[in-house]
Amino acid sequence: MLSIRHIVKEYDKYRALDDVSMEVEKGSIFGLLGPNGAGKTSLIRIINQITAPDSGEIFFNGERLNQSHIERIGYLPEERGLYKKMQIGEQIMYMARLKGLSNDEAKRRIKTWFVKLGIESWWNKKVEELSKGMQQKAQFIATVIHEPELLILDEPFSGFDPVNAEVIKDEILELNKKGATIIFSTHRMESVEELCDSIALLNKSHKILEGRVKDIKNTYRSNSYLLEYSGSNAEPNGNAPFTITETSSNGDEHHLKLKLNSGANSNDILSYFITKGHISRFEELIPTMNDIFIDKVNKMN
């Protein structure tokens, strides 16, 4: 869908993107993650052709990125807003028409969306008269009104209250089901990791990690498990299939972190503890994206 190849962007001797490449698969949800200032917004602006890279190329469905693709991309910037003095319906009409929709088509689609999100009676209201939540909904409609093939959402949930965030999230997932490719950009890595199929990690203008979330997590698995049980204190000898890395007890309630020895599997842990007492919790400790990111950055240094 989107192939980003060796992008370099410099601002005034500061390199915002240094040889960044990544592949976004069609129909996937792609997370563009990284701390503030990593270069995410610079990259997104290049994809949206707001700025141009100093070198490197981007391919959209195999074609070199050009002006005709603008109408096939929907962009919700982090810094977003609407004309305060303009009526909300008229305003979304304007933005839809700028994306190449005809007058009638734009009107029809906006009406449908307004009904869907429950703001149909607000068509003639000026933006400044609307609540923040309604402005956000309107902004979202403006982003997706032209049914883009690629939807780029920069910090999409910032500024939304939890209820509206959920509404918007469901709409995004539905668009994805209908075939839209979605790029989430955020510095709050935990917020989207469960949504994403693939991610790319940016740090200090460099891409430091890319791949399917499942694969990345598999690579970063450390065979660590969390186990809680009530019963007698376990004092495993050398034959146990694991080693205890952390332990805390409260009476006969025990909370353990274990590392599986090589050659053993998780069932071996269970069968060991099943004789010791009553198991209340058992799960594999998988590192979060945040953990992976910190680990990765530390390793680089």
Next chain:
Amino acid sequence: MNKVFLIIRREYLSRVKKKSFIVMTFVVPILVIGMYGTMGYLMAKSDELGDAKNVTVVDENGMFRNNLKNVSNIKFSYTDETYDKAKAKVTDKENAYLLHIPASLENVEILSEKKAGASMVSSIEDQMNNLVKNHKLVAAGIDTAVLRKAQSHLEINAKQITAEGEKDADTLVAYGVAFLCAFLVYMSLFIYGAQVMRGVIEEKTSRVIEVIISSVKPFQLMLGKIIGIGMVGLTQFLLWIILTITLTGVAGTMVMKGNPAQVQQTMMQASPAGANSAVAQSTLQKPDKQDMKVKIMQKIQQINVTKTVLTFLFYFLFGYFIYSAVFAIVGSAVDNETETQQFMLPITLPLIFTFILSISFVINNPDSPLSVWLSLIPFTSPVAMMVRLQFDVPAWQLALSMGLLLAGFVFTTWVAARIYRVGILMYGKKASYRELVKWFFYKE
């Protein structure tokens, strides 16, 4: 191009639909006409409106008794009382004046509680001088009949020799039109240029800018905004012109209906035949005010209205394009309106400088080298050329000035677009001139 049209439409409609636009459109012509109406009314009725001035004449010479004519609001009366007695009567009274003429005619005085106006004094002086001159001529043995015939009432008509024949070259009307046009261009460059700047700032502060430029190029947005607001300006001017013409037309017919006889009379006097009657007048009098007004009307008609209006529109439009592009740079460089101050000087300075020079120097020396240069340089020509236009500009200079203005417009817009595209995405960074130069050299 379709997108630019959409932007123009939004910029235009969102402004034209505003209440302030509609109010401005109707209030300004009414104010202007009201102002001129009041001025005209006051001028016409000044004689009646001004308090009658009673001048008591103590004529110790005897030559002037009963010979001073009552003019407009000056009424003469004569007294045999002594100077001191008459003086006592004048004090404590408003509009009472004492004209003391000693026998020697030296040290003639006018006394009053309020200071006598200059026009009143000169009017009396004229009459007295004339009387003394006549008296002396008669004393020298000139026949009074000859004397009457010798009185003349001359007026100089300034005519200009042109290819089409002689042309009236009354500078007064040209002055008025030149000033008005220069002032209108000057004001509108400020008003509509600042609107462009505010529009850019609005998009920046409301953060709508990034949404928009993900659909259109920054240059298209800037161009659409500038053209849209320019059309608002044109609409406003057009409505003003139509409204003013309609309103003056209505007002004019109302005045005509008011006293057709008087108008008829003035028309008669304005005709060449009427001029002969002036010869019959024995004392010199300023030309009749009504007479003068009709003449001014004729002079206004002699101005090439079409040429003036078309040239005005050209210089307004392209002058506005140049300045609004610079205003757009300022808007893109700042985060809010209070920060614009530091960048305003380079815009306002050339404009104010040209305007002041135009109405003081160019208007009096329309063909001096400085005036020619001012009317050629793109940043100063919109105002300066509007002044020079009323004093016959050579065609090649007008063409060159227009060509340079067009070139200046293309150049300024190009520079502005390069800075604008970077500036609109910059937040929280205090822009300096150095920063702007840097932005200009950023690659796409």
